[in-house]
Amino acid sequence: MSKYISNWFNCLIMNKRRSPLVACFAMVIASLSFQVAGTLVNGDFESGNLSPWQQDNGMSFNDGFSVIDNGSSQVAQIQALADDGANGFTLFQDVSALINADSQLNLSFDWLFSGVDSGEFFVVNLFNGTDYFAADGSFGSLFLTETHGSGTVNMLLDFGLFPISTMWSLEFQLNTGFDFFDDSALVQIDNVSLVSNVVSEPPFYLTYLLALGMLCYFRINKIKGNRQLVVIQKTWALSTFKKIGN
Numbered sequence: 001m002s003k004y005i006s007n008w009f010n011c012l013i014m015n016k017r018r019s020p021l022v023a024c025f026a027m028v029i030a031s032l033s034f035q036v037a038g039t040l041v042n043g044d045f046e047s048g049n050l051s052p053w054q055q056d057n058g059m060s061f062n063d064g065f066s067v068i069d070n071g072s073s074q075v076a077q078i079q080a081l082a083d084d085g086a087n088g089f090t091l092f093q094d095v096s097a098l099i100n101a102d103s104q105l106n107l108s109f110d111w112l113f114s115g116v117d118s119g120e121f122f123v124v125n126l127f128n129g130t131d132y133f134a135a136d137g138s139f140g141s142l143f144l145t146e147t148h149g150s151g152t153v154n155m156l157l158d159f160g161l162f163p164i165s166t167m168w169s170l171e172f173q174l175n176t177g178f179d180f181f182d183d184s185a186l187v188q189i190d191n192v193s194l195v196s197n198v199v200s201e202p203p204f205y206l207t208y209l210l211a212l213g214m215l216c217y218f219r220i221n222k223i224k225g226n227r228q229l230v231v232i233q234k235t236w237a238l239s240t241f242k243k244i245g246n
Contacts, residue, residue: 075188078172102160106195107194108155
């Protein structure tokens with residue numbers, strides 16, 4: 001958001017025919033707040049690869065991770081084979097740069113979970129290197145299902161409720177249950193979005209810019225007003241001389 005406000009403001013400054021009122025209004029908008037927005041990378045997997053997502057296939061020799069075309073878009077797929085046994089396949093990305101103590105994050109993603117074994121489950125975690133957290137900042141998971149199906153998840157994460165940490169990762173994990181010869185299972189993920197909006201106080205110099213803009217505006221209007229008064233006086237004088245001449 002700050003980038004767009006900045007570009008718009010620069011356009012106003014460079015426009016020689018700008019209205020002082022509009023320029024002043026731009027200063028007001030710019031001084032209200034700065035929106036620092038970040039976003040998770042390659043959440044739609046349209047690049048055709050998993051970078052910069054990282055993978056952990058637990059104790060399996062099976063890679064388990066790929067990007068496939070599901071007929072309408074590219075999606076990330078996590079697949080466990082029948083001989084993987086009890087195992088966890090985790091696709092994760094470091095999101096530490098998006099988060100601070102004042103962050104509010106909107107998390108959304110599309111998911112599909114299929115398989116034939118009742119011991120399988122699909123879980124989404126927020127991990128700080130030590131613990132896993134639920135959306136309300138308590139210990140737990142963001143999302144967990146043992147039911148095969150599909151859907152879309154949307155949730156708000158308020159980091160004012162979370163412990164302070166310098167490390168955070170978003171994790172999608174397929175767990176294959178506890179039987180050694182588990183049946184195969186898979187998870188597909190798409191349109192992963194984690195957007196952080198941080199509202200901070202405007203820098204002190206914007207207050208001075210705002211005051212300067214207001215002074216310039218009133219000064220210009222005063223000059224215009226004086227010029228209009230002079231024109232009116234000249235017009236009146238010219239009209240009076242014409243009447244006297246007649």
